Amino acid sequence: MAEQPRRRTTTTTTKPKAKTKKKRRMSGKAWFYGMFFTIVIAIVCGIIGYLLIILNGERLLEEHGSKLEFGEASIIYDVNGNEISRLYDIxxxxxxxxxxxxxxxxxxxxxxxxxxxxxxxxxxxxxxxxxxxxxxxxxxxxxxxxxxxxxxxxxxxxxxxxxxxxxxxxxxxxxxxxxxxxxxxxxxxxxxxxxxxxxxxxxxxxxxxxxxxxxxxxxxxxxxxxxxxxxxxxxxxxxxxxxxxxxxxxxxxxxxxxxxxxxxxxxxxxxxxxxxxxxxxxxxxKTGKYYAYSDFVLNEAMKITGLSEEELRVSGLQIYTSLEPQAQDAMDKEFADPSNFEESKDDQLVQGSMIIIDHRSGEIKAIAGGRDYSSRGWNRVDKMRQPGSAIKPIVAYGPALESGKYFPWSTLKNDQKCFSNYCPSDRWGAVPVSMTQAMKDSRNLAAVWMLNEVGVKQGAEFAEKLGLTLEPDDRNLAMALGGLTRGASPLQMATAYSIMANGGKSVDPHAITKITGKKNWEYKAPPSKQLMSPQTAWYLTEMMQAVVEKGGTGARAAIDRPVAGKTGTTQAGIPGYKGNGIKDAWFVGYTPEWTAAVWMGYDKTDVNHLLTKGGGQSAALFAKVMRPAMKGVANDSFKRPNDVKEDKPPMTIKNFKAEFSETGARVLLSWDPVNEKEITYEVYRKESGASDYIRFVDVVTPYVEDMSVFPGITYDYYVVAYDAATNQRSEPSNVVSLAIPEIDIDIPEIPMEPENPTSPPVTPPEEGNQGGEGGNGGTGGEGTDPGTPETPGNTGNPGGGEGEGGLVDPTPPPAGNAGEGVSVGGL
Structure with a gap:
């Protein structure tokens, strides 16, 4: 047999696989014993802990069981270090x-x-x-x-x-x-x-x-x-x-x-x-006194210490305050006198509140939380109410002055009655007015116009810097008249005015100066902030001093030292109510040393619970309290800052007269010239039956001939002088009324121009500015009589119907040719 070929074999060497380490599972027996001993240990620890709690509790109860009684009273002291109240014994x-x-x-x-x-x-x-x-x-x-x-x-x-x-x-x-x-x-x-x-x-x-x-x-x-x-x-x-x-x-x-x-x-x-x-x-x-101040201190101390009311009362603290007994006693005396308040129809009292702050330090000197105030009662000093016209310096005039574009002597327009869908009114009509006079009279239209010019956003930001809390719905022109959602408290209003009185620097109102005992604390003033320029604060002070002068709405607040302030009232705001009742009446003012805010009104307002008197009564209470409260306080004066612009003496129109001339059937208007350069005279006219004045003509000479009159019609005229160099207008002249008699007017025949003139044609005079339609006379507004309420709505006395023409640009257009004697517009 043939030899078979030997098959070739190859040997492959393979690495032995690593043995996988089997996880030893905890047997059920081991798991049981582990859990058993864990639970036993936990139970033993719990029992031991519970026994320790019981033993410790038994020991503590035996040692201190008698302490199931009240602790040591905390005591409040006044500015002189004399005890005024034991919180535990009130x-x-x-x-x-x-x-x-x-x-x-x-x-x-x-x-x-x-x-x-x-x-x-x-x-x-x-x-x-x-x-x-x-x-x-x-x-x-x-x-x-x-x-x-x-x-x-x-x-x-x-x-x-x-x-x-x-x-x-x-x-x-x-x-x-x-x-x-x-x-x-x-x-x-x-x-x-x-x-x-x-x-x-x-x-x-x-x-x-x-x-x-x-x-x-x-x-x-x-x-x-x-x-x-x-x-x-x-x-x-x-x-x-x-x-x-x-x-x-x-x-x-x-x-x-x-x-x-x-x-x-x-x-x-x-x-x-x-x-x-x-x-x-x-x-x-109840026993004791100074309840409202003590309650204010108690709340302030709770914030400082973090203690609850009960803990604070019995913690044995010594609380030192800035309460001035002389001021507090004067305030309590007047708040206990019913003659300072209107008489109610029933048992519901006309209420009130007041606070006094030393604006130089922020220390609160006295507080009235209400009439018949009881401990831990309704302390109205920090409760919100509608401020009315008392807010005008805060949201309208203050921001305008701070902008640097306006001054106390700046002329404010009243001619626009409606701003979008907001239509304020007052009893003054639509005659232009200076900012100072608008403040003195508490004119509503001027304040709303001013806020509209400055901007609602700027007005709101200025108010919030001064400590007022505004809601989103408050940011509209109604803010100029105090139309706020929640309002402002006497404490907030006093704080805002304190900043004006303090040269525009921040003020931190506080009652507690020091606490000793188990807790120790001492007041440290926060860093001062310049919230408005010193110039703005000075201008506001000057303007509000006019409010307290004769003829001002706050005249009854005058005392034997300088006072600046502002009244304020608000409408009832009751649906369907058409009367002149007032919901809130204010006066907020300051001397060079102290600031105070006074509020009056009912806690719950309805048609049977409204005030009939305005801010004048609040102003009178301010004076009655501040006069004795400040006895012995060193007299100071308002400090005039540097870089304050001078107010030129106001221009005045004197001897304004109107005469009817049958020759040409015309009215001759004349007045004394103003001794200033670049003066333009704005003539306003209203015919009988019309509700508004029109800006009839602008001239540079102190006389005008009105040849557009008609028999049987009565015409009213007044004149305003305008200085283009300073953008300032004078107060309106006196109003002259003239009735045109029923006569036949001969219209002279005008000869026809020859076909071939021998002389050059005469250039006719330039026609004067045509005035727009004036605003409607309004209703409401604060009167100059201290007892007349100011009403930022449609509830005041009928206005005079005077209104400024429709000029928007304060710079007047070129006047008519003076040589012709008259330039007629607005017809």
């Missing part, structure tokens, strides 16, 4: 109630609101704590608390405000200890006797008497819900301080009671609908 009413005296729905209301699981936990509600922690984590801030009623009672044992882990641990310890030693009924009774209900009232029994004038056992469901709403925020949900907030919170409490089965739906709705009224004998429970 209304320190405490009465202990037995468990049997407390109505069941009062207990239910507190449990439903403060601690729904009160009867189920042993001092600590871990479910509530867990829920609160989850919400806090989601919100990334402390938005919900988990404290039980027992914890809240425990917290009151230690009145420190330090919100630390150790503080909360201490609370928890004492809460558990209390649950071990007391029954639920005893804890709830102790809590209701200890709880703070605002206005210095501690305990449910005193609260029932103070807020409702009833014995505890006679309380009704809505009253119990009102009180149950207060522990979280005794001031915010206080029916006296914030009745609307209180009513809303009461509704929440009643809803909780209904949801938890304590009351029926009918009971809930009936109790929700009740409107709170303070009992007539409430003031019998």
């Amino acid at each position: 209304l320190d009413h405490r009465e202990v109630a037995d468990f049997s005296e407390i109505p069941q729905f009062m207990k239910d209301a507190i449990v439903a609101t403060e601690d729904q699981r009160f009867y189920e936990h042993s001092g600590l509600d871990f479910w509530a704590i867990g829920r609160a922690l989850v919400k806090d984590v989601i919100a990334r801030s402390a938005v919900e608390g988990g404290s039980t009623i027992t914890q809240q009672l425990a917290k009151n044992v230690f009145l420190s405000a330090d919100k630390t882990f150790f503080r909360k641990a201490t609370e928890a310890s004492i809460a558990v200890a209390l649950e071990q030693q007391l029954t639920k009924d005893e804890i709830l009774t102790m809590y209701l006797n200890r709880i703070y209900f605002g206005k210095g009232i501690h305990g449910i029994k005193a609260a029932a008497e103070f807020y409702f004038g009833v014995e505890l056992e006679d309380m009704k469901l809505w009253q119990a819900a009102t009180l149950a709403a207060m522990p979280k925020a005794p001031n915010r949900f206080n029916p006296l301080v914030n009745p609307d907030e209180s009513m809303n919170r009461r509704a929440v409490v009643l809803r909780l009671m209904y949801d938890q089965g304590y009351i029926t739906e009918g009971e809930m709705k009936e109790a929700q609908a009740v409107v709170y009224e303070a009992p007539p004998n409430q003031n019998d429970m």
Whole structure:
């Protein structure tokens, strides 16, 4: 056999596969023991921790159980270091109630609101704590608390405000200890006797008497819900301080009671609908004085220290203030005098508020929160009201002066009655007026025209720099007359005027100068800012001094030292009401040393509760308070800054006369010339039956012949001098009225021009400017009589119907040829 070929073989070398490391699974037995010991350790730690909490709580309760009582009172001192008020003793009413005296729905209301699981936990509600922690984590801030009623009672044992882990641990310890030693009924009774209900009232029994004038056992469901709403925020949900907030919170409490089965739906709705009224004998429970100032200090101290009201009252602090007793006593005396206020038709008082600030330092010297003000009452000094014309220097004239384009002697136009769809009016008609005179008379049309020229945006920005808070809807021309959504408070208005009085520099109003005790603090003024130029502040001061002079709307505010200020009133704003009633009456003014704001009005305005007198009465109260308040305060003077432009003596038109000449049937107008260069005379005319003046003619000579008159028609004329060099107009001359007699007018025959003239043609004179149609006379406006209200709408006396022609450019066009004696326009 043939040899078979040998098959070639190849050897392939393969690397051994790496061995896969198998994960060792925990056996079920090991997993069980691991979990078992973890749980056991956790339980042991929990038991040990709970025992430590109990032991610590028992120890603390034994050592400090007697501290379930009030702490040391904080004291307020005046500017001289004399005590004026003990916060703890202002209304320190405490009465202990037995468990049997407390109505069941009062207990239910507190449990439903403060601690729904009160009867189920042993001092600590871990479910509530867990829920609160989850919400806090989601919100990334402390938005919900988990404290039980027992914890809240425990917290009151230690009145420190330090919100630390150790503080909360201490609370928890004492809460558990209390649950071990007391029954639920005893804890709830102790809590209701200890709880703070605002206005210095501690305990449910005193609260029932103070807020409702009833014995505890006679309380009704809505009253119990009102009180149950207060522990979280005794001031915010206080029916006296914030009745609307209180009513809303009461509704929440009643809803909780209904949801938890304590009351029926009918009971809930009936109790929700009740409107709170303070009992007539409430003031019998109050003691002390200077309540409004003390309340203002209390709120300021809460912001400074971060303490709650109750904690602050009993923290033993010494609070030093800038209160000037002489000023406060003068203010309290006048606010207690009914003759300073209008008489009401019923028991609802005409209210008022006032604040005095030393604008040189920002220190608040005195505060009146209202007539018959009680502690923690409705402090009107920081409540918003419509400012009326008192806002004109802030939003209209101040920004105009700050622009550098206008001055107190600048002439303002009144000829435009409507700006888009806004049509303000006043009783002055449409005659041009200087800014100073517009301020003195409180003329509405001039203020709106000025704001329109400056711009609403600039006016709003200027007002906000001075501390006013404007809403988006406020940014329109109605702002010039105080038409704001929320308004401004006496404190805000006084602050804005303080800046004017302080040469345009910022002012930081404050009542507290120093705090000592457990917390130490001393006032340090923030860096001063120049919010308006010193020149603008000076011009405003000059203009508002005219307001207080004879004939000004604030003349009754004059005292024995320099005063500048502005009155303000607002219309009723009641749908369907056509009367002249006033809702708000203001005077805001300042001397070189102090600034004060006075407001008068009803808390709730309706057709039966309106004022009839204007800002003059507020101005009179300003004088009555400031005169004795400032006795002994060194007299100063308003400081004139550098670079203030001089106001030339005002131009005046004298001896303006009008005569009818039958020759040519014409009216001859003449007046004394003004001794200035580049003077143009603007002649205005109105014929009988017309509502407006027209700008009839511009001339450069002091006489005019009006050859466009007709028999049987009466014509009224006045003249204004215009200085082109300074862009200044004089005050209007006196108005002259002339009736054209019924006569036959011979029209002279005009000869025909020859076909071949022997002399060159005569060039006719250049025709004068044709005036536009004047504005309508308006209604409303503030009168010069101090008792006449200023009304920024259509409620004043009928205007004179005078109106400026339709000239827009303040520079007049070329006048007619003086050599011809007359240039007729506007026909």
